[in-house]
Amino acid sequence: MQDSEFNDIVREYSEPLYWHIRGIVNSHEDADDILQDTFVKIWRSLPDFRGESAVSTWVWRIATNEALSFLRKRRVRAMLQFKSIDEQAERTVSGDPWFNGDEAARKLSVAIAKLPDKQRAVFHMRYYEEMPYEQIAEITGTSVGALKASYHIAQKKIKEQLNLL
Amino acid sequence: MKNKSSYSVPEGYFEDLQRRLSGIPAREPRRTAVRRLTPYLALAASFALIVAVGTAVLRKTVPPVASEQEIIEYLIDSDMTLAQIIDYLP
Numbered sequence: 001m002q003d004s005e006f007n008d009i010v011r012e013y014s015e016p017l018y019w020h021i022r023g024i025v026n027s028h029e030d031a032d033d034i035l036q037d038t039f040v041k042i043w044r045s046l047p048d049f050r051g052e053s054a055v056s057t058w059v060w061r062i063a064t065n066e067a068l069s070f071l072r073k074r075r076v077r078a079m080l081q082f083k084s085i086d087e088q089a090e091r092t093v094s095g096d097p098w099f100n101g102d103e104a105a106r107k108l109s110v111a112i113a114k115l116p117d118k119q120r121a122v123f124h125m126r127y128y129e130e131m132p133y134e135q136i137a138e139i140t141g142t143s144v145g146a147l148k149a150s151y152h153i154a155q156k157k158i159k160e161q162l163n164l165l
Numbered sequence: 166m167k168n169k170s171s172y173s174v175p176e177g178y179f180e181d182l183q184r185r186l187s188g189i190p191a192r193e194p195r196r197t198a199v200r201r202l203t204p205y206l207a208l209a210a211s212f213a214l215i216v217a218v219g220t221a222v223l224r225k226t227v228p229p230v231a232s233e234q235e236i237i238e239y240l241i242d243s244d245m246t247l248a249q250i251i252d253y254l255p
Contacts, residue, residue: 010183
């Protein structure tokens with residue numbers, strides 16, 4: 001029974017979750033790895049899922065946490081190797097062979113990649129996935145007010161970055 | 166998603182992805198209830214062990230406390246007056 005439920009989730013959410021993760025981490029290879037880990041977690045947690053939130057919210061929460069955990073580890077690794085996080089963000093976007101946007105899209109992606117991890121995830125969900133704040137609040141466990149403030153600050157930072165780039 | 170056009174994926178990626186993800190139940194064993202409880206059981210066992218060892222060490226190292234009766238006997242045998250003994254009693 002749970003195999004078929006899991007396969008239904010794979011059919012319905014694998015592609016949208018891929019784009020969700022890809023938007024947060026940028027690189028195709030990283031998004032693919034994180035998506036695999038996300039679905040392993042979904043499979044393992046499925047018996048404990050009691051339907052307190054919608055399936056979509058639940059799977060988005062797992063995917064977002066996996067992506068943020070990946071970014072946190074990457075940030076720590078960069079700091080330990082004395083590498084600039086901003087440079088790394090630029091390299092991730094520019095070095096992705098599966099990025100085919102124009103120069104303006106590349107600059108926007110770099111500016112977004114330089115945002116703090118959680119702010120970037122929130123910005124992505126609101127701006128690109130056009131998710132209501134209430135749903136983002138359920139996924140991230142943050143209040144709607146704090147999310148609105150975070151989004152506003154992210155927009156401001158991106159504008160500043162675009163003027164610099 | 167608005168910016169999908171800026172990103173691409175290898176050809177046939179999503180078909181292959183669904184096939185790979187559908188294989189997860191076959192290769193990822195679920196954690197049974199016992200395996201899920203193992204860390205908590207280990208924590209409880211460690212706590213019990215620490216309490217047991219701590220108690221044993223205290224019993225070996227701390228001298229035994231005299232009972233109230235023993236204290237009274239000691240005071241009676243001493244050269245103290247009854248008034249002084251009463252002052253000592255709780």
